[in-house]
Amino acid sequence: MTTTAPRDEQLWSRCAGCSSLLYRKRLLRNLDVCPECGTHSRLDAPTRVAQLVDPDSFTALPDRAVEVDPIGFVDALPYPHRLAAARAGTGLDEAVVCGTAAIGGHRIALAVMDFRFLGGSLGCAVGELITRTAERALADEVPLVLVTASGGARMQEGALSLMQMATVSQAVAGLREAGLLTVSVITDPTYGGVAASFATNTDVVLAESGARMGFAGPRVIRQVTGAALPEGFQRAEFLLRHGQVDMVVPRHALRGRLAALLAAARDSRRARARPPVPRQEPAPRPASPADASLPATAAGPGPSPADGAGGDAWETVRTARHPGRPTTVDYLESAFDGFVELHGDRLGADCPAIVGGLARLDGRPVMVIGHQKGHTTAELVARNFGMASPAGHRKALRLMRLAARLGLPVVTLVDTPGADPGVGAEEQGQAAAIAENILALSMLPTPVVAVVTGEGGSGGALALAVADRVLMLEHAVYSVISPEGCAAILWPDSSAAPQAARALRLTAPDLWRLGVVDEVVPEPAPAAQHDPAGAAELLARAVAANLGPLLDVPPATLVRRRRQRYRRYGAARAGAPAVRR
């Protein structure tokens, strides 16, 4: 990173890597890479576009971000104030620049994220704009190139930002089905929900020299594990060594390398008799930001939460985490019959934090996959507190695909504080493992019903929760980030977790109102842990009722409707003038 010296700032910059004082013009000629030590400084999106594409080939998409504040988020400052400051500071509407362009003469659709804009965070507008870029690629039958730079999902938009991981992933799935190349270029830094979705579930993943990418950030990993991080942890070369990227490319070679990939894809496309490109039905576009928060599924909204449901959000967090709450294994023994557990990811491990296998619900065979916590400390430790490793996500993926091959519906039970944030998990590709599950679920040709039974913790939860119907127990929570994590970032310290819990809108009634969940499943009063058998009966009844209507839907229709479900949270409009405050 290069910081500009306060004096003579037009002329000189000091390199953050080696502290050399560099002549600014020389640095610019070198694409903002230090000629002394090779440090690649971060680029804003307009500069990146100018460096990457053929001169004068870029045309911005006509779609514009709509300013939204879907959950009325306030920490020290109301979210709209932060958004306005980011717009003023960057001159951009949002944290991404989208358009069509050419690289080496090959036409592409291109989305470039900008880290200056609220940390490049993925919110409803960013997700919608990248999705439209992917749809443009599909319509034009050209490859999609995504340049990522992001801290992750935008917590100020709550669970709706988490949904964007699914929205963009299913647009990537559409290109995969059409045989169109997708490429991501990982730049520094790429973390969280962006790493765990479209940064890693594209066909080819390039990392710019020196870029860092991971699911969990280094600070979180150190905090959780107390472990010292290895030299070069999560840097491009580390990612290459651990099999997570196809190549590490210095900035000056990026355009050439992309051109070569695009040429290969074009030639192979010309060579084969190309099947017709499947067209997606036009997605419902929210006419106004308010519409984005209306619950409206193909099957209609589920029953509204019981009156009086939803006390204080922090109390609900504590209830959702109660060690006495029924676990997935408990539900498998009570709500389902004849469970046969299947183990292993077939790649070298069996993650105890995820259990899955064949069972019957109401006499009908299903594949059940869920996070497993435990009731005692020993059980919790043995199950890694329900935090799945990459092996757990790959086991889940294997079982989902097996279910589809056998024609079995999938029922997932979500109860995790989040995916495992350890050093080993990062080495084994946690981000890509989650991203692949999200992509697979958006293509899976069999019914999927997800139930958040306890804690629905961010990307780790979503890895099992992209579904045709998403249910949530009355006292469960579902959130883009833990209240403690959110408080540590946006409040003076993590003791503000109760305030963060309220601001995040993470209770079942909140999420039903936002349309993130389709139905709230009642619990026996006062909560499931006081009557596990009663809770199991209510869960079984709700899952069966939601599964029934899905069973006769043709797979193609099912997948199309599932994608429409995740398409309704976006925030952008076509052809409108730039929105400015």
Ligand SMILES: [Zn+2]
């Ligand atoms: Zn340097």
